[in-house]
Amino acid sequence: MKCKIVADSSCDLTEELIQKLGVELVPLTLQLNDKSYVDDRNLDLEEYLKDMKNTPNPPRTSCPSPAAFMESFVDESKVIFVVTLSSKLSGTYNSARLAAELFLEDHQDYFIHIFDSLSASAAESLIALKIFELSKIIDDPKELVQKVEEYINGIKTLFLLDNVNHLAKNGRLNPVIAKIASALSIKLILGADGKGEIKLVKEGLGYERAFKKFLASIAQQGLDLTIRTLVIAYVLEANRAERFYQEVMSLYQFKDVVIVKMGGLSSTYADFGGLVIAF
Template sequence: MAIKIVADSSCDLTAEMKAEMKVDLAPLVLYLKDKAYVDDENLDVQQYIQDMAQCEESPKTACPSPEDYIKKYEGHESVFVVTLSSKLSGSYNSAVLAKNIFLEEIGNKFIHVFDSLSASVGETLVARKIHELSKHNISDLEIVDKVSSYIKEMKTFFLLESLEHLAKAGRLSPLVAKVASVFSIKPIMCGDEGAIKLFEKVRGYKKAFMRLVETIGEKGKDFEDKVLGIAHCNCLDKALQFKEEVLKRYNFKDIIIVEMGGLSSTYADEGGIVIAF
Protein backbone atom coordinates (compact mmCIF):
# COMPACT_ATOMS: atom_id res chain seq x y z
CA MET A 1 0.00 0.00 0.00
CA ALA A 2 1.22 3.50 -0.79
CA ILE A 3 2.16 5.43 2.31
CA LYS A 4 4.44 8.32 3.15
CA ILE A 5 6.46 8.53 6.36
CA VAL A 6 7.28 12.02 7.60
CA ALA A 7 9.54 12.59 10.61
CA ASP A 8 11.39 15.47 12.22
CA SER A 9 15.17 15.53 11.99
CA SER A 10 15.64 13.93 15.40
CA CYS A 11 14.88 10.68 13.55
CA ASP A 12 18.43 9.47 12.90
CA LEU A 13 18.72 7.42 9.71
CA THR A 14 21.44 6.03 7.49
CA ALA A 15 21.22 7.07 3.83
CA GLU A 16 20.13 3.50 2.98
CA MET A 17 17.29 3.55 5.53
CA LYS A 18 16.10 6.93 4.31
CA ALA A 19 15.97 5.67 0.72
CA GLU A 20 14.43 2.29 1.52
CA MET A 21 11.74 3.61 3.89
CA LYS A 22 11.23 6.82 1.89
CA VAL A 23 11.21 8.96 5.04
CA ASP A 24 10.73 12.67 4.38
CA LEU A 25 12.44 14.65 7.16
CA ALA A 26 11.23 18.04 8.40
CA PRO A 27 14.37 19.71 9.76
CA LEU A 28 14.66 21.46 13.08
CA VAL A 29 16.81 24.60 13.19
CA LEU A 30 19.70 24.72 15.65
CA TYR A 31 21.10 27.99 17.00
CA LEU A 32 24.53 28.71 18.45
CA LYS A 33 24.43 32.36 19.52
CA ASP A 34 23.34 34.20 16.34
CA LYS A 35 24.23 31.44 13.89
CA ALA A 36 21.48 29.15 12.56
CA TYR A 37 22.10 25.60 11.34
CA VAL A 38 19.39 23.76 9.41
CA ASP A 39 19.40 20.13 10.55
CA ASP A 40 19.18 18.50 7.14
CA GLU A 41 21.47 16.36 4.94
CA ASN A 42 23.64 19.41 4.17
CA LEU A 43 24.59 19.95 7.81
CA ASP A 44 28.23 19.16 8.58
CA VAL A 45 27.56 17.50 11.94
CA GLN A 46 31.27 17.21 12.84
CA GLN A 47 31.74 20.95 12.32
CA TYR A 48 28.56 21.70 14.24
CA ILE A 49 29.82 19.62 17.22
CA GLN A 50 33.10 21.60 17.16
CA ASP A 51 31.25 24.92 16.96
CA MET A 52 29.01 23.84 19.82
CA ALA A 53 32.03 23.01 22.02
CA GLN A 54 33.45 26.49 21.41
CA CYS A 55 30.18 28.34 22.01
CA GLU A 56 29.78 29.72 25.56
CA GLU A 57 26.02 30.00 25.30
CA SER A 58 23.71 27.00 25.36
CA PRO A 59 22.47 25.77 21.99
CA LYS A 60 18.84 26.51 21.19
CA THR A 61 16.55 24.61 18.84
CA ALA A 62 13.40 25.46 16.91
CA CYS A 63 10.97 22.78 15.78
CA PRO A 64 9.61 22.57 12.21
CA SER A 65 6.75 25.00 11.59
CA PRO A 66 3.23 23.85 10.64
CA GLU A 67 4.01 25.16 7.12
CA ASP A 68 7.05 22.86 6.94
CA TYR A 69 4.86 19.89 7.80
CA ILE A 70 2.00 20.89 5.47
CA LYS A 71 4.39 20.74 2.49
CA LYS A 72 5.38 17.21 3.52
CA TYR A 73 1.73 16.09 3.71
CA GLU A 74 1.04 16.80 0.02
CA GLY A 75 0.38 13.93 -2.39
CA HIS A 76 -2.10 11.06 -2.59
CA GLU A 77 -0.56 8.65 -0.09
CA SER A 78 -1.65 8.09 3.48
CA VAL A 79 0.75 9.99 5.75
CA PHE A 80 2.23 8.70 8.99
CA VAL A 81 4.20 11.25 10.99
CA VAL A 82 6.78 10.48 13.72
CA THR A 83 7.95 13.26 16.03
CA LEU A 84 10.16 13.84 19.01
CA SER A 85 8.49 13.31 22.37
CA SER A 86 6.00 16.13 22.95
CA LYS A 87 7.60 16.60 26.39
CA LEU A 88 10.92 17.52 24.77
CA SER A 89 9.88 19.61 21.75
CA GLY A 90 7.01 21.47 20.09
CA SER A 91 7.44 19.31 16.98
CA TYR A 92 4.45 17.06 17.79
CA ASN A 93 2.09 20.02 18.34
CA SER A 94 3.34 21.64 15.14
CA ALA A 95 2.69 18.43 13.15
CA VAL A 96 -0.84 18.08 14.62
CA LEU A 97 -1.67 21.72 13.87
CA ALA A 98 -0.42 21.18 10.31
CA LYS A 99 -2.66 18.12 9.99
CA ASN A 100 -5.73 20.10 11.12
CA ILE A 101 -4.98 22.97 8.72
CA PHE A 102 -4.32 20.55 5.86
CA LEU A 103 -7.60 18.65 6.36
CA GLU A 104 -9.61 21.87 6.69
CA GLU A 105 -8.10 23.90 3.89
CA ILE A 106 -6.36 21.63 1.41
CA GLY A 107 -7.90 18.21 1.15
CA ASN A 108 -9.27 15.16 2.86
CA LYS A 109 -6.77 12.36 3.28
CA PHE A 110 -5.41 10.03 5.96
CA ILE A 111 -2.81 11.69 8.22
CA HIS A 112 -1.79 10.36 11.63
CA VAL A 113 0.81 11.95 13.92
CA PHE A 114 2.65 9.69 16.37
CA ASP A 115 4.27 11.13 19.48
CA SER A 116 7.28 8.78 19.65
CA LEU A 117 7.67 9.44 23.42
CA SER A 118 11.35 9.17 22.48
CA ALA A 119 14.03 10.76 20.30
CA SER A 120 16.90 9.83 18.00
CA VAL A 121 16.99 6.08 17.28
CA GLY A 122 13.69 5.64 19.16
CA GLU A 123 12.05 7.59 16.32
CA THR A 124 14.04 5.53 13.81
CA LEU A 125 12.56 2.31 15.19
CA VAL A 126 9.02 3.75 15.05
CA ALA A 127 9.50 4.80 11.40
CA ARG A 128 10.89 1.35 10.63
CA LYS A 129 7.88 -0.30 12.25
CA ILE A 130 5.47 1.77 10.12
CA HIS A 131 7.43 0.82 6.99
CA GLU A 132 7.35 -2.90 7.86
CA LEU A 133 3.61 -2.90 8.59
CA SER A 134 2.85 -1.05 5.36
CA LYS A 135 4.12 -4.10 3.44
CA HIS A 136 1.28 -6.19 4.88
CA ASN A 137 -2.25 -5.94 3.61
CA ILE A 138 -3.65 -4.06 6.61
CA SER A 139 -5.58 -0.82 6.98
CA ASP A 140 -4.19 2.57 7.99
CA LEU A 141 -6.01 2.32 11.32
CA GLU A 142 -4.52 -1.10 12.03
CA ILE A 143 -1.06 0.39 11.45
CA VAL A 144 -1.92 3.18 13.92
CA ASP A 145 -3.07 0.63 16.49
CA LYS A 146 0.00 -1.61 16.18
CA VAL A 147 2.50 1.27 16.13
CA SER A 148 0.85 2.94 19.14
CA SER A 149 1.29 -0.32 21.10
CA TYR A 150 4.90 -0.54 19.91
CA ILE A 151 5.62 3.00 21.15
CA LYS A 152 4.14 2.24 24.57
CA GLU A 153 6.34 -0.83 24.98
CA MET A 154 9.55 0.69 23.59
CA LYS A 155 12.36 1.51 26.02
CA THR A 156 14.90 4.30 25.48
CA PHE A 157 18.14 4.69 27.43
CA PHE A 158 21.16 6.87 26.97
CA LEU A 159 24.67 7.20 28.31
CA LEU A 160 26.43 10.52 27.85
CA GLU A 161 30.04 11.57 28.29
CA SER A 162 28.87 14.96 29.52
CA LEU A 163 25.59 16.32 30.89
CA GLU A 164 26.57 19.91 30.20
CA HIS A 165 24.37 20.38 27.14
CA LEU A 166 21.31 18.78 28.72
CA ALA A 167 21.72 21.12 31.68
CA LYS A 168 22.39 24.19 29.51
CA ALA A 169 19.26 23.44 27.50
CA GLY A 170 17.13 23.21 30.64
CA ARG A 171 16.48 19.46 30.22
CA LEU A 172 18.34 18.62 33.45
CA SER A 173 19.26 20.37 36.69
CA PRO A 174 22.64 22.18 36.41
CA LEU A 175 23.45 20.97 39.93
CA VAL A 176 23.02 17.31 38.89
CA ALA A 177 25.32 17.93 35.92
CA LYS A 178 27.96 19.61 38.09
CA VAL A 179 27.96 16.89 40.76
CA ALA A 180 28.20 14.21 38.05
CA SER A 181 31.20 15.96 36.52
CA VAL A 182 33.06 16.45 39.83
CA PHE A 183 32.70 12.82 40.91
CA SER A 184 33.11 11.38 37.38
CA ILE A 185 29.64 9.93 37.71
CA LYS A 186 28.19 8.72 34.43
CA PRO A 187 24.42 8.77 34.74
CA ILE A 188 22.36 6.35 32.69
CA MET A 189 19.29 8.30 31.66
CA CYS A 190 16.01 6.87 30.39
CA GLY A 191 12.80 7.91 28.74
CA ASP A 192 9.88 8.05 31.16
CA GLU A 193 6.55 8.49 29.35
CA GLY A 194 8.29 10.89 26.99
CA ALA A 195 10.29 12.82 29.60
CA ILE A 196 13.95 12.31 30.49
CA LYS A 197 14.79 10.98 33.93
CA LEU A 198 17.83 9.66 35.74
CA PHE A 199 17.81 5.86 35.73
CA GLU A 200 21.03 5.10 37.57
CA LYS A 201 24.31 6.79 38.58
CA VAL A 202 27.50 4.81 37.94
CA ARG A 203 31.04 5.91 38.68
CA GLY A 204 33.33 5.69 35.67
CA TYR A 205 32.47 5.26 32.01
CA LYS A 206 33.45 1.58 31.58
CA LYS A 207 31.22 0.47 34.45
CA ALA A 208 28.35 2.61 33.16
CA PHE A 209 28.80 1.16 29.66
CA MET A 210 28.52 -2.42 30.94
CA ARG A 211 25.67 -1.48 33.24
CA LEU A 212 23.74 -0.21 30.21
CA VAL A 213 24.27 -3.60 28.53
CA GLU A 214 22.93 -5.35 31.67
CA THR A 215 19.93 -3.03 31.81
CA ILE A 216 18.67 -4.40 28.49
CA GLY A 217 18.26 -7.82 30.13
CA GLU A 218 16.53 -6.35 33.16
CA LYS A 219 14.08 -4.15 31.27
CA GLY A 220 13.46 -6.11 28.08
CA LYS A 221 12.10 -9.49 27.00
CA ASP A 222 11.28 -11.47 23.84
CA PHE A 223 14.42 -10.14 22.19
CA GLU A 224 14.09 -12.51 19.22
CA ASP A 225 11.06 -10.44 18.12
CA LYS A 226 12.73 -7.07 18.69
CA VAL A 227 15.16 -4.73 16.99
CA LEU A 228 17.80 -2.88 19.01
CA GLY A 229 18.67 0.59 17.75
CA ILE A 230 21.97 2.23 18.70
CA ALA A 231 22.65 5.90 17.87
CA HIS A 232 26.06 7.45 18.47
CA CYS A 233 27.44 10.96 18.42
CA ASN A 234 30.76 10.77 16.58
CA CYS A 235 31.81 7.54 18.33
CA LEU A 236 31.20 4.60 15.98
CA ASP A 237 33.79 2.52 17.88
CA LYS A 238 31.64 2.72 21.06
CA ALA A 239 28.50 1.79 19.15
CA LEU A 240 30.22 -1.24 17.59
CA GLN A 241 31.63 -2.29 20.97
CA PHE A 242 28.16 -1.97 22.48
CA LYS A 243 26.70 -4.13 19.71
CA GLU A 244 29.42 -6.74 20.33
CA GLU A 245 28.60 -6.91 24.07
CA VAL A 246 24.87 -7.16 23.32
CA LEU A 247 25.40 -10.03 20.85
CA LYS A 248 27.16 -12.02 23.58
CA ARG A 249 24.06 -11.88 25.78
CA TYR A 250 20.86 -11.35 23.79
CA ASN A 251 19.38 -12.68 20.57
CA PHE A 252 17.79 -9.59 19.03
CA LYS A 253 16.07 -10.06 15.68
CA ASP A 254 18.27 -7.26 14.35
CA ILE A 255 20.61 -4.53 15.61
CA ILE A 256 20.90 -1.25 13.73
CA ILE A 257 23.49 1.48 14.23
CA VAL A 258 22.91 5.08 13.15
CA GLU A 259 24.95 8.24 13.47
CA MET A 260 23.24 11.14 15.19
CA GLY A 261 22.22 14.17 13.18
CA GLY A 262 22.39 17.73 14.48
CA LEU A 263 19.44 17.70 16.87
CA SER A 264 20.41 14.49 18.67
CA SER A 265 24.04 15.65 18.83
CA THR A 266 22.94 18.91 20.44
CA TYR A 267 21.76 17.07 23.54
CA ALA A 268 23.87 13.89 23.52
CA ASP A 269 27.10 15.74 22.68
CA GLU A 270 30.27 14.04 21.47
CA GLY A 271 30.65 10.48 22.75
CA GLY A 272 26.97 10.06 23.61
CA ILE A 273 25.05 6.85 22.92
CA VAL A 274 21.27 6.39 22.75
CA ILE A 275 19.68 2.93 22.61
CA ALA A 276 16.07 1.93 22.04
CA PHE A 277 14.37 -1.47 21.83
Protein backbone atom coordinates in the same frame (compact mmCIF):
# COMPACT_ATOMS: atom_id res chain seq x y z
CA MET B 1 -0.78 -0.15 1.88
CA LYS B 2 0.85 2.69 0.03
CA CYS B 3 1.82 5.48 2.40
CA LYS B 4 4.42 8.12 3.12
CA ILE B 5 6.43 8.37 6.32
CA VAL B 6 7.45 11.84 7.49
CA ALA B 7 9.64 12.48 10.52
CA ASP B 8 11.49 15.35 12.14
CA SER B 9 15.29 15.38 12.02
CA SER B 10 15.60 13.68 15.41
CA CYS B 11 14.67 10.46 13.60
CA ASP B 12 18.19 9.14 13.05
CA LEU B 13 18.48 6.94 9.97
CA THR B 14 21.18 5.90 7.54
CA GLU B 15 20.93 7.12 3.96
CA GLU B 16 20.13 3.55 2.94
CA LEU B 17 17.20 3.36 5.38
CA ILE B 18 15.89 6.77 4.28
CA GLN B 19 15.72 5.47 0.73
CA LYS B 20 14.30 2.06 1.68
CA LEU B 21 11.57 3.46 3.93
CA GLY B 22 10.89 6.47 1.71
CA VAL B 23 11.08 8.76 4.73
CA GLU B 24 11.06 12.51 4.32
CA LEU B 25 12.85 14.26 7.17
CA VAL B 26 11.67 17.74 8.12
CA PRO B 27 14.60 19.55 9.78
CA LEU B 28 14.68 21.43 13.02
CA THR B 29 16.84 24.54 13.33
CA LEU B 30 19.78 24.61 15.75
CA GLN B 31 20.96 27.89 17.26
CA LEU B 32 24.32 28.81 18.80
CA ASN B 33 24.17 32.45 19.89
CA ASP B 34 23.19 34.31 16.70
CA LYS B 35 24.24 31.56 14.28
CA SER B 36 21.66 29.15 12.90
CA TYR B 37 22.17 25.64 11.51
CA VAL B 38 19.62 23.64 9.55
CA ASP B 39 19.57 20.05 10.80
CA ASP B 40 19.65 18.34 7.43
CA ARG B 41 22.08 16.21 5.44
CA ASN B 42 24.23 19.24 4.63
CA LEU B 43 25.04 19.92 8.29
CA ASP B 44 28.74 19.49 9.11
CA LEU B 45 28.13 17.73 12.40
CA GLU B 46 31.73 17.72 13.61
CA GLU B 47 32.07 21.45 12.95
CA TYR B 48 28.73 22.15 14.63
CA LEU B 49 29.72 20.23 17.77
CA LYS B 50 33.04 22.07 17.91
CA ASP B 51 31.19 25.39 17.67
CA MET B 52 28.81 24.21 20.40
CA LYS B 53 31.72 23.29 22.67
CA ASN B 54 33.22 26.77 22.24
CA THR B 55 29.94 28.61 22.83
CA PRO B 56 29.32 29.60 26.48
CA ASN B 57 25.56 29.89 26.08
CA PRO B 58 23.41 26.75 25.82
CA PRO B 59 22.33 25.64 22.34
CA ARG B 60 18.76 26.32 21.31
CA THR B 61 16.53 24.40 18.94
CA SER B 62 13.49 25.47 16.94
CA CYS B 63 10.86 23.06 15.70
CA PRO B 64 9.84 22.95 12.02
CA SER B 65 7.05 25.32 11.06
CA PRO B 66 3.59 23.99 10.16
CA ALA B 67 4.28 25.16 6.60
CA ALA B 68 7.37 22.94 6.40
CA PHE B 69 5.34 19.93 7.50
CA MET B 70 2.53 20.76 5.10
CA GLU B 71 4.95 20.69 2.17
CA SER B 72 6.04 17.20 3.18
CA PHE B 73 2.47 15.86 3.24
CA VAL B 74 1.94 16.03 -0.52
CA ASP B 75 2.02 12.45 -1.80
CA GLU B 76 0.09 10.37 -4.32
CA SER B 77 -0.71 7.75 -1.68
CA LYS B 78 -2.66 10.35 0.35
CA VAL B 79 -1.85 8.35 3.50
CA ILE B 80 0.70 10.13 5.69
CA PHE B 81 2.23 8.95 8.95
CA VAL B 82 4.33 11.45 10.87
CA VAL B 83 6.80 10.64 13.66
CA THR B 84 7.92 13.42 16.01
CA LEU B 85 9.99 14.10 19.07
CA SER B 86 8.27 13.69 22.41
CA SER B 87 5.70 16.44 22.87
CA LYS B 88 7.16 16.95 26.37
CA LEU B 89 10.58 17.81 24.91
CA SER B 90 9.75 19.85 21.82
CA GLY B 91 7.01 21.81 20.08
CA THR B 92 7.49 19.67 16.97
CA TYR B 93 4.50 17.43 17.69
CA ASN B 94 2.16 20.39 18.08
CA SER B 95 3.53 22.00 14.92
CA ALA B 96 2.89 18.80 12.97
CA ARG B 97 -0.63 18.49 14.38
CA LEU B 98 -1.46 22.07 13.39
CA ALA B 99 -0.03 21.39 9.94
CA ALA B 100 -2.25 18.34 9.56
CA GLU B 101 -5.35 20.26 10.61
CA LEU B 102 -4.63 23.04 8.12
CA PHE B 103 -3.71 20.65 5.32
CA LEU B 104 -6.83 18.51 5.75
CA GLU B 105 -9.08 21.55 5.37
CA ASP B 106 -8.17 21.62 1.67
CA HIS B 107 -7.32 17.93 1.21
CA GLN B 108 -10.15 16.02 2.82
CA ASP B 109 -9.32 12.86 0.86
CA TYR B 110 -6.05 12.47 2.80
CA PHE B 111 -5.42 10.42 5.94
CA ILE B 112 -2.79 11.95 8.24
CA HIS B 113 -1.74 10.72 11.68
CA ILE B 114 0.89 12.27 13.93
CA PHE B 115 2.73 9.87 16.25
CA ASP B 116 4.19 11.31 19.45
CA SER B 117 7.29 9.14 19.93
CA LEU B 118 7.36 9.92 23.67
CA SER B 119 11.12 9.86 23.13
CA ALA B 120 13.70 10.85 20.51
CA SER B 121 16.54 9.66 18.26
CA ALA B 122 16.73 5.84 18.10
CA ALA B 123 13.12 5.50 19.31
CA GLU B 124 11.88 7.57 16.38
CA SER B 125 13.97 5.39 14.07
CA LEU B 126 12.30 2.28 15.53
CA ILE B 127 8.84 3.74 14.99
CA ALA B 128 9.58 4.58 11.35
CA LEU B 129 10.82 1.02 10.83
CA LYS B 130 7.66 -0.38 12.44
CA ILE B 131 5.36 1.77 10.28
CA PHE B 132 7.17 0.56 7.17
CA GLU B 133 6.95 -3.08 8.31
CA LEU B 134 3.24 -2.91 9.12
CA SER B 135 2.36 -1.02 5.94
CA LYS B 136 3.35 -4.15 4.01
CA ILE B 137 0.76 -6.32 5.76
CA ILE B 138 -2.02 -3.89 6.82
CA ASP B 139 -4.38 -2.11 4.44
CA ASP B 140 -6.37 -0.06 6.95
CA PRO B 141 -4.57 3.14 8.13
CA LYS B 142 -6.55 3.20 11.38
CA GLU B 143 -5.53 -0.35 12.22
CA LEU B 144 -1.90 0.54 11.59
CA VAL B 145 -2.22 3.58 13.87
CA GLN B 146 -3.60 1.42 16.68
CA LYS B 147 -0.79 -1.11 16.39
CA VAL B 148 1.94 1.53 16.20
CA GLU B 149 0.56 3.44 19.20
CA GLU B 150 0.66 0.18 21.18
CA TYR B 151 4.21 -0.39 19.95
CA ILE B 152 5.31 3.09 21.04
CA ASN B 153 4.07 2.46 24.56
CA GLY B 154 6.32 -0.59 24.79
CA ILE B 155 9.55 0.97 23.49
CA LYS B 156 12.48 1.25 25.89
CA THR B 157 14.99 4.07 25.31
CA LEU B 158 18.29 4.40 27.16
CA PHE B 159 21.18 6.89 26.87
CA LEU B 160 24.83 6.69 27.91
CA LEU B 161 26.32 10.17 27.74
CA ASP B 162 29.81 11.50 28.34
CA ASN B 163 28.55 15.02 28.86
CA VAL B 164 25.12 15.96 30.25
CA ASN B 165 25.73 19.70 30.57
CA HIS B 166 23.63 20.64 27.56
CA LEU B 167 20.73 18.55 28.83
CA ALA B 168 20.93 20.43 32.14
CA LYS B 169 21.29 23.87 30.57
CA ASN B 170 18.16 23.29 28.52
CA GLY B 171 16.10 22.08 31.45
CA ARG B 172 16.08 18.40 30.47
CA LEU B 173 18.07 17.31 33.55
CA ASN B 174 18.51 18.61 37.09
CA PRO B 175 21.59 20.91 36.91
CA VAL B 176 22.73 19.81 40.37
CA ILE B 177 22.95 16.21 39.17
CA ALA B 178 24.89 17.36 36.10
CA LYS B 179 27.40 19.33 38.19
CA ILE B 180 28.01 16.44 40.57
CA ALA B 181 28.42 14.00 37.68
CA SER B 182 30.92 16.29 35.96
CA ALA B 183 32.94 16.96 39.12
CA LEU B 184 33.22 13.29 40.08
CA SER B 185 33.59 11.85 36.54
CA ILE B 186 30.30 10.00 36.98
CA LYS B 187 28.68 8.87 33.75
CA LEU B 188 24.90 8.85 33.75
CA ILE B 189 22.59 6.33 32.17
CA LEU B 190 19.33 8.06 31.33
CA GLY B 191 16.10 6.83 29.81
CA ALA B 192 12.70 7.82 28.54
CA ASP B 193 10.15 7.50 31.34
CA GLY B 194 7.34 6.29 29.07
CA LYS B 195 5.52 9.60 29.43
CA GLY B 196 7.74 11.62 27.14
CA GLU B 197 10.32 12.91 29.62
CA ILE B 198 13.85 11.93 30.68
CA LYS B 199 14.68 10.05 33.87
CA LEU B 200 17.89 8.96 35.60
CA VAL B 201 18.27 5.16 35.37
CA LYS B 202 21.76 4.40 36.71
CA GLU B 203 25.18 5.92 37.14
CA GLY B 204 28.73 4.62 36.93
CA LEU B 205 32.05 5.96 38.21
CA GLY B 206 33.97 6.29 34.97
CA TYR B 207 32.99 5.30 31.45
CA GLU B 208 33.88 1.60 31.64
CA ARG B 209 31.69 0.91 34.65
CA ALA B 210 28.87 2.89 33.14
CA PHE B 211 29.27 1.02 29.84
CA LYS B 212 28.86 -2.33 31.61
CA LYS B 213 25.80 -1.09 33.48
CA PHE B 214 24.40 0.24 30.21
CA LEU B 215 24.71 -3.23 28.69
CA ALA B 216 23.15 -4.86 31.76
CA SER B 217 20.22 -2.43 31.64
CA ILE B 218 18.92 -4.24 28.56
CA ALA B 219 18.41 -7.49 30.45
CA GLN B 220 16.91 -5.65 33.40
CA GLN B 221 13.94 -4.56 31.26
CA GLY B 222 12.69 -8.17 31.40
CA LEU B 223 11.61 -8.33 27.76
CA ASP B 224 11.58 -11.02 25.09
CA LEU B 225 14.34 -9.59 22.91
CA THR B 226 13.98 -12.22 20.18
CA ILE B 227 10.94 -10.35 18.82
CA ARG B 228 12.49 -6.89 19.13
CA THR B 229 14.74 -4.75 16.96
CA LEU B 230 17.52 -2.78 18.62
CA VAL B 231 18.59 0.59 17.23
CA ILE B 232 21.98 1.91 18.33
CA ALA B 233 22.54 5.62 17.64
CA TYR B 234 25.92 7.27 18.13
CA VAL B 235 27.53 10.71 17.93
CA LEU B 236 30.61 10.63 15.65
CA GLU B 237 32.39 7.92 17.69
CA ALA B 238 31.50 4.95 15.47
CA ASN B 239 33.94 2.73 17.35
CA ARG B 240 31.86 3.03 20.51
CA ALA B 241 28.75 1.96 18.63
CA GLU B 242 30.63 -0.96 17.07
CA ARG B 243 31.97 -2.06 20.46
CA PHE B 244 28.49 -1.87 21.97
CA TYR B 245 27.12 -3.84 19.02
CA GLN B 246 29.69 -6.61 19.49
CA GLU B 247 28.92 -6.84 23.22
CA VAL B 248 25.18 -6.95 22.55
CA MET B 249 25.60 -9.72 19.99
CA SER B 250 27.54 -11.82 22.51
CA LEU B 251 24.99 -11.34 25.31
CA TYR B 252 21.56 -11.01 23.72
CA GLN B 253 19.44 -12.34 20.87
CA PHE B 254 17.60 -9.46 19.24
CA LYS B 255 15.56 -10.07 16.11
CA ASP B 256 17.62 -7.40 14.37
CA VAL B 257 20.16 -4.70 15.24
CA VAL B 258 20.51 -1.42 13.36
CA ILE B 259 23.31 1.14 13.84
CA VAL B 260 22.71 4.78 12.89
CA LYS B 261 24.67 7.99 13.23
CA MET B 262 22.87 10.77 15.07
CA GLY B 263 21.99 13.99 13.32
CA GLY B 264 22.35 17.50 14.67
CA LEU B 265 19.35 17.61 17.00
CA SER B 266 20.10 14.33 18.76
CA SER B 267 23.82 15.18 18.93
CA THR B 268 23.06 18.55 20.52
CA TYR B 269 21.97 16.76 23.67
CA ALA B 270 23.92 13.47 23.44
CA ASP B 271 27.18 15.30 22.55
CA PHE B 272 30.51 13.73 21.54
CA GLY B 273 30.64 10.00 22.27
CA GLY B 274 27.00 9.71 23.30
CA LEU B 275 25.06 6.50 22.72
CA VAL B 276 21.28 6.16 22.52
CA ILE B 277 19.58 2.79 22.20
CA ALA B 278 15.94 1.89 21.71
CA PHE B 279 14.25 -1.51 21.52
